[in-house]
Amino acid sequence: MQIFIMRHGQAQGYASSDEQRALTEHGQIEVEKMAAYLHCHEITFDVIFQSPFIRALQTADIVATKLGQKDKVKTLTLITPEGDAKGVHDYIDGLLAENTYDNILLVCHMPIVSYLVESLTAGAASPIFQTASIAQIEYNPETSLGELLTLNAPMVSH
Numbered sequence: 001m002q003i004f005i006m007r008h009g010q011a012q013g014y015a016s017s018d019e020q021r022a023l024t025e026h027g028q029i030e031v032e033k034m035a036a037y038l039h040c041h042e043i044t045f046d047v048i049f050q051s052p053f054i055r056a057l058q059t060a061d062i063v064a065t066k067l068g069q070k071d072k073v074k075t076l077t078l079i080t081p082e083g084d085a086k087g088v089h090d091y092i093d094g095l096l097a098e099n100t101y102d103n104i105l106l107v108c109h110m111p112i113v114s115y116l117v118e119s120l121t122a123g124a125a126s127p128i129f130q131t132a133s134i135a136q137i138e139y140n141p142e143t144s145l146g147e148l149l150t151l152n153a154p155m156v157s158h
Contacts, residue, residue: 030132035066085115
């Protein structure tokens with residue numbers, strides 16, 4: 001099975017709180033490019049988990065809309081910037097023990113995106129994610145281990 005981990009698009013530098021930072025116009029374009037990439041490669045998801053922060057909600061909405069999968073989106077409070085990667089890994093393992101999924105997408109933030117890759121791939125280096133980047137992990141639920149296959153970033157000029 002595949003686990004995809006996506007960092008939200010570029011967000012405003014300031015808002016009333018970190019949770020309220022919205023995508024910039026450039027961030028929306030980044031996400032649209034990556035949604036087009038997923039669509040072009042015919043990648044769909046059994047479930048799309050989004051952080052409750054505005055920029056992640058907007059990112060997940062753009063992706064789900066492009067893929068025609070708005071009904072697959074669920075908010076997961078574990079995947080905020082300060083979230084615990086090991087706790088998310090355990091949550092995914094519990095989910096996979098009860099359900100059969102081919103593809104899962106997690107839309108979240110730095111630094112948890114990097115820590116998730118590290119946790120899910122048993123100590124592989126924590127990659128730095130550009131905004132709107134997507135990591136693809138081949139994951140074996142029986143061993144609770146995966147392999148990082150790709151880390152794709154949008155090619156967008158400012």
